[in-house]
Amino acid sequence: MTKEDERLPRDPQAPKGRPTPKRSEAEANRKTRVTVPKDRKEAARQARDRMRVEREKQRIAMLEGDERALPARDKGPVKRYTRDFIDSRRAVAEYFLPFAVVVLVLGIVRIGYLQTLSSLLFMLFFVTVILDFVRLGLALRKGLAARFPNENTRGAVMYGLLRTLQMRRLRMPKPMVKRGERP
Structure with a gap:
């Protein structure tokens, strides 16, 4: 008109x-x-x-x-930063699933000392994963506070830690940064 x-x-x-x-x-x-x-x-x-x-x-x-x-749980700049932060670092938790399969196979074997060894290795690995979670969680929380001082970052640390448990090539959405790059 x-x-x-x-x-x-x-x-x-x-x-x-x-x-x-x-x-x-x-x-x-x-x-x-x-x-x-x-x-x-x-x-x-x-x-x-x-x-x-x-x-x-x-x-x-x-x-x-x-x-x-992206689904609602993955949208926004806070979640994007969290994904990039996690994907840019190596974490012990990425190897948790493959290690658990190896320990499971060793636990099935009927050799006594292998079963005991696999249980001890699993406990040691589990403690290492928890310490790595604490380290990553604190660093992520610090990065979020510096990058997004006035935004709601609730749930972002847990989102990042759960993403850490997944093997890198199976993560969705796919990693957009290479290891070693900083977000």
Whole structure:
């Protein structure tokens, strides 16, 4: 609309700025827009296909690190900093799952000293992971306080520590920084 059109008074017969369509025209428009599936199975298949396509789009966007496609728990600058902080460092907790599998296999073996050794190694590794969590948590909390002094950082430290437990290549969203880089 131009400014000239805005200054002109509207037609009282057409307060919306356009005439009301005739009933026959409105019904024709409504019938052509709606595509009704033939049966219930067809409707379910179409819904599944639409959902599959949506999930695939979201997965690809998440792999690329698109902020808009992330779930609510991963959005925002605080969570982004937390992810980058964790992904830029090596942590003992990354190796917890592979180490636990090795200890489990050693525990199944029926050799007494191997079972005892695996239990002791597991306890030692577990204590090391806890100490590493404390170290990383304190450093992350300090970094968050310096970087985001007036923002709510509640839950960010736990988010980072849980991310640390995952092996680097299995983390979602994918790490955007290399090891050794600083966020």
